[in-house]
Amino acid sequence: MSDVLGVGRWEVVAETGLDRLENWDSSRHxxxxxxxxxxxxxSFSVAEMKRMSSVPAMYTVLREKGAVA
Incomplete structure (x- = not known):
């Protein structure tokens, strides 16, 4: 994520979301x-994509799909 957002890895933490990083705009999303x-x-549905507005939300959707433990 940090490479897409153009920020350092240390800036992408568990609490990171659309509201926390200025670089996280719709295009980068x-x-x-x-x-x-x-x-x-x-693959994600539109509804899932809308839900994925933070690192925890992304993890939740990936876990629901069985992609992560």
């Missing part, structure tokens, strides 16, 4: 979603 789909070999 889509880029993050695409990267997650590629890395975890999953």
């Amino acid at each position: 889509i880029q993050i979603i695409v990267r997650l789909q590629e890395v975890f070999h999953v």
Whole structure:
């Protein structure tokens, strides 16, 4: 995520979300979603993409899909 957002890795923490990083705009949000789909070999519905507005929310959706433990 840090490479897509153009920030240091230390800036992407468990609490990171749309409201915490200025660089996390709608375009970068889509880029993050695409990267997650590629890395975890999953696809997301529009509703899931809308839910994924923070690191914890992304983890939850990936866990629901069985992509992470």
